[in-house]
Amino acid sequence: MMQTxxxxxxxxxxxxxxxxxxxxxxxxxxxxxxxxxxxxxHVIHIQIDPNGEATAWAEPEQDYD
Structure with missing residues (x-):
């Protein structure tokens, strides 16, 4: 079953x-x-491996104005 x-x-x-x-x-x-x-x-990062397993993590968004 696909992760949703x-x-x-x-x-x-x-x-x-x-x-x-x-x-x-x-x-x-x-x-x-x-x-x-x-x-x-936050900047959300998602990686999905070839087997369909997903990993997510967050980092604070930085303003560089």
Missing amino acids: EITYICNACGEDIVIPLDPSQGSEQQFVEDCPVCCRP
Whole structure:
């Protein structure tokens, strides 16, 4: 069965955040999303291996203005 959701841990508030997983976007994905608990923006990284196993992690978004 194909994985449809994945969890990452918000590094600001420590909550487990569940997000939808879209394998059609490629085996390496990166996007910005606000934590639904603390509202801080994070860069979410997703990697999907050849067996379909997905891993997700988050890093704080940095503003370089």
